[in-house]
Amino acid sequence: MVFESLADKLQQTFKKLRGKGKLSESDVAEALKEVRMALLEADVNFKVVKDLVAKIKERAIGQEVLESLTPAQHVVKIVNEELTNLMGGTQSRIAIASRPPTVIMLVGLQGAGKTTTAGKLANLLKRQGKRPLMVAADVYRPAAIKQLEVLGEQLEIPIFTMGQDNPVNIAKKAVDQALMMARDIVIIDTAGRLHINEELMNELKSIKQTVKPHEILLVVDAMTGQDAVNVAESFNNDLGIDGIILTKLDGDARGGAALSIKAVTGQPIKFAGMGEKLDALEQFHPDRMASRILGMGDVLSLIEKA
Amino acid sequence: MGFFDKLKAGLEKTRKSFTEKIEQLVIGYATIEDELLDDLEAVLLSADVGVPTTTKLMTEIRNGIRNKQINSPDDLKPFLQDKINTMLLCKHHAEPIENDPPTVILIVGVNGVGKTTTIGKLANYYHESGKKVLIAAADTFRAAAIDQLEIWGQRAGTEIIKHAEGSDPAAVAFDAVQAAKARKIDIVMIDTAGRLHTKANLMEELKKINRVIAKEIPAAPHETLLVLDATTGQNAISQAKLFGDVVALTGVVLTKLDGTAKGGVVIAINNELSLPVKWIGVGEGVNDLRPFAAAEFAAALFSDK
Numbered sequence: 001m002v003f004e005s006l007a008d009k010l011q012q013t014f015k016k017l018r019g020k021g022k023l024s025e026s027d028v029a030e031a032l033k034e035v036r037m038a039l040l041e042a043d044v045n046f047k048v049v050k051d052l053v054a055k056i057k058e059r060a061i062g063q064e065v066l067e068s069l070t071p072a073q074h075v076v077k078i079v080n081e082e083l084t085n086l087m088g089g090t091q092s093r094i095a096i097a098s099r100p101p102t103v104i105m106l107v108g109l110q111g112a113g114k115t116t117t118a119g120k121l122a123n124l125l126k127r128q129g130k131r132p133l134m135v136a137a138d139v140y141r142p143a144a145i146k147q148l149e150v151l152g153e154q155l156e157i158p159i160f161t162m163g164q165d166n167p168v169n170i171a172k173k174a175v176d177q178a179l180m181m182a183r184d185i186v187i188i189d190t191a192g193r194l195h196i197n198e199e200l201m202n203e204l205k206s207i208k209q210t211v212k213p214h215e216i217l218l219v220v221d222a223m224t225g226q227d228a229v230n231v232a233e234s235f236n237n238d239l240g241i242d243g244i245i246l247t248k249l250d251g252d253a254r255g256g257a258a259l260s261i262k263a264v265t266g267q268p269i270k271f272a273g274m275g276e277k278l279d280a281l282e283q284f285h286p287d288r289m290a291s292r293i294l295g296m297g298d299v300l301s302l303i304e305k306a
Numbered sequence: 307m308g309f310f311d312k313l314k315a316g317l318e319k320t321r322k323s324f325t326e327k328i329e330q331l332v333i334g335y336a337t338i339e340d341e342l343l344d345d346l347e348a349v350l351l352s353a354d355v356g357v358p359t360t361t362k363l364m365t366e367i368r369n370g371i372r373n374k375q376i377n378s379p380d381d382l383k384p385f386l387q388d389k390i391n392t393m394l395l396c397k398h399h400a401e402p403i404e405n406d407p408p409t410v411i412l413i414v415g416v417n418g419v420g421k422t423t424t425i426g427k428l429a430n431y432y433h434e435s436g437k438k439v440l441i442a443a444a445d446t447f448r449a450a451a452i453d454q455l456e457i458w459g460q461r462a463g464t465e466i467i468k469h470a471e472g473s474d475p476a477a478v479a480f481d482a483v484q485a486a487k488a489r490k491i492d493i494v495m496i497d498t499a500g501r502l503h504t505k506a507n508l509m510e511e512l513k514k515i516n517r518v519i520a521k522e523i524p525a526a527p528h529e530t531l532l533v534l535d536a537t538t539g540q541n542a543i544s545q546a547k548l549f550g551d552v553v554a555l556t557g558v559v560l561t562k563l564d565g566t567a568k569g570g571v572v573i574a575i576n577n578e579l580s581l582p583v584k585w586i587g588v589g590e591g592v593n594d595l596r597p598f599a600a601a602e603f604a605a606a607l608f609s610d611k
């Protein structure tokens with residue numbers, strides 16, 4: 001995309017500003033206009049943007065500009081710090097249950113990447129020496145079970161299916177089966193659903209009540225726009241999610257949805273999907289995500305060094 | 307109240323519908339003030355309309371106020387709806403049914419937007435309107451993509467051309483077009499694998515599919531539809547641009563409008579790229595497809611869900 005980076009724009013905004021002293025309110029106001037625009041263009045929810053900009057303003061006004069930084073760099077530094085903070089400083093991992101099996105349930109909108117992520121996660125855990133079982137609890141989408149079966153074959157990981165049976169029943173039987181087969185991880189692939197579909201949201205609640213998953217992970221497409229907050233809030237209210245997996249980050253989406261979702265749920269983003277292949281699942285790095293949203297990788301590393 | 311709680315409380319407001327908000331605005335402001343316009347801008351942004359197009363619409367509103375087309379807050383909603391409608395109508399194509407069949411329709415888009423499902427729905431639609439339809443499983447990459455299309459073919463009662471998983475997608479497309487000519491098919495629809503528009507090798511593959519089709523029927527594909535997920539934000543513009551660089555897009559299918567996402571980014575796409583929306587997806591069922599109606603869409607942006 002032909003985005004002019006925020007850093008460039010800020011550089012121009014501050015061009016007039018000679019010498020280094022305190023940042024005045026009007027200097028900051030100009031700069032924050034650009035910050036606001038950049039965040040909105042990155043799909044950060046506009047309400048989150050508003051709160052964030054207010055916070056940045058508070059911090060920036062009246063601050064001494066460091067010797068080593070231009071005023072533009074200084075504002076960028078503050079913006080970046082606030083973004084990283086909001087995104088949750090550290091990386092997270094899957095909580096492994098003390099008594100196996102650890103039950104992980106993947107939920108989300110249609111096409112977000114749940115089934116693929118189930119395969120990726122199983123693959124990752126298998127490589128860490130675990131023995132996963134994947135569960136085909138999507139009984140609606142055409143060939144959803146077959147899709148999981150193909151992934152299971154590719155990964156040489158068993159899958160549990162009962163055809164088009166009731167998903168709650170499937171999940172329950174799958175956990176029983178895992179105990180019998182001594183599988184220590186159960187990954188439940190659920191059907192994509194809209195957060196406003198009460199019937200299907202109730203189905204997830206029933207699965208939760210029945211198998212008491214250790215991790216309910218919301219799978220979110222990195223290209224999601226402003227609606228990300230509504231989706232995340234609904235899933236979180238109904239199910240109480242334990243974390244988020246952000247998919248399709250291998251494209252050019254700025255991924256502002258990450259910030260929005262973090263803001264409404266407070267839950268950590270645990271993994272990033274970086275491709276269609278089954279090894280394309282990575283740890284999520286909040287700091288990298290912050291610079292991605294702002295669209296300025298290199299500038300930040302320079303500032304970090306200053 | 308913690309930071310997250312505060313944000314959450316704040317976000318409650320964003321969930322309220324467009325209408326509700328505008329009505330509140332209208333009640334809350336006797337005359338048009340800057341704050342009212344700011345709130346209106348927020349409403350557009352929250353529908354994914356994007357900064358440049360929102361700015362453009364806001365300028366139109368300000369002009370409308372200046373030249374007395376808008377005289378009270380009550381005039382705002384109809385004015386805006388009309389402007390959006392006009393933007394969406396800027397370029398509209400008729401259906402591309404060829405006099406000299408088969409008509410070839412190529413379906414492209416990023417991963418998981420609803421391409422295969424849309425083909426199923428369209429196949430059903432054309433089949434029911436009396437056409438002979440053939441669908442081609444040129445997504446040979448994703449696990450069980452062929453099986454998925456086969457089930458849709460059964461639902462729609464149409465024939466399907468498929469090769470083995472992992473085979474060359476262009477060869478499937480070629481076969482399909484040839485078979486269509488031989489079997490006097492009216493409409494051929496080609497399902498392609500989801501691909502991110504930034505992946506050069508996958509976009510190259512799309513070009514090859516295109517070339518192979520054109521070799522059989524020079525005017526084909528007669529229609530190349532980009533499928534966009536209504537939940538997508540500003541990245542959809544990049545998708546439309548980059549897919550458009552590789553294949554000659556003739557329109558957009560906007561899916562998943564049965565959720566709460568407004569799909570406002572298509573306004574920006576229409577505005578910036580003059581690419582018309584032709585169909586909308588409103589569910590996962592075989593009948594959940596509607597022709598796009600600009601006025602309805604503009605109105606729906608303002609409606610409760």
Ligand SMILES: Nc1nc2c(ncn2[C@@H]2O[C@H](COP(=O)(O)OP(=O)(O)OP(=O)(O)O)[C@@H](O)[C@H]2O)c(=O)[nH]1
Pocket residue numbers: 108109110111112113114115116117138141144190191192193247248249250272273274275276280417418448500502
């Ligand atoms: N490029 C890319 N594609 C991905 C990623 N994760 C998933 N996909 C693709 O996204 C599409 C949808 O993935 P699925 O795993 O079928 O999504 P789902 O959420 O299970 O879909 P439903 O079950 O229909 O709701 C497929 O084409 C996947 O290959 C990712 O990280 N990057």
Ligand SMILES: Nc1nc2c(ncn2[C@@H]2O[C@H](COP(=O)(O)OP(=O)(O)OP(=O)(O)O)[C@@H](O)[C@H]2O)c(=O)[nH]1
Pocket residue numbers: 110111141192194415416417418419420421422423424445448451498499500501533561562563564565586587588589590594
């Ligand atoms: N609610 C809703 N879901 C839809 C709609 N269209 C498609 N879906 C769902 O979205 C998911 C993905 O649809 P697909 O047709 O497999 O998408 P695709 O673009 O072919 O995906 P890939 O081939 O993996 O890139 C499925 O769960 C569909 O049922 C729609 O209009 N509304």
Ligand SMILES: [Mg+2]
Pocket residue numbers: 114115116138141144189190191192
């Ligand atoms: Mg799935």
Ligand SMILES: [Mg+2]
Pocket residue numbers: 421422423445451497498499500
């Ligand atoms: Mg498909």
